Amino acid sequence: MEGKELTRPLTRLVYTNRNTGRTDSVSLQSVAKRSKEFLDKLQEPTAEMMKKAREYRDQEEARRLEHRVQILPPS
Numbered sequence: 001m002e003g004k005e006l007t008r009p010l011t012r013l014v015y016t017n018r019n020t021g022r023t024d025s026v027s028l029q030s031v032a033k034r035s036k037e038f039l040d041k042l043q044e045p046t047a048e049m050m051k052k053a054r055e056y057r058d059q060e061e062a063r064r065l066e067h068r069v070q071i072l073p074p075s
Contacts, residue, residue, distance in 0.1 A: 006014065
C-alpha cells in the first residue's frame with residue numbers, strides 16, 4: 001500500500017492464508033447450511049436428558065453467582 005515490501009513473517013502469514021480464508025465461512029447462512037443436516041437428525045431430548053441439563057445449568061449458575069460483583073447496594 002505504501003510501496004514497501006512485506007516483512008518476512010507477514011509474507012508467510014499472507015501466503016499461508018490466501019487460499020484458506022473465505023468470506024462465506026463466517027456468514028450465518030453458511031453456518032446454518034452446514035449444520036442443518038446434523039441438527040435435523042438430532043432426536044428430541046428425553047425427560048432424563050432434560051433433568052440432567054437442568055442440574056448442570058443449576059450447578060453452573062451457582063458457580064457463576066459465587067463470583068458475581070455486587071454493583072448496587074441491596075435495597
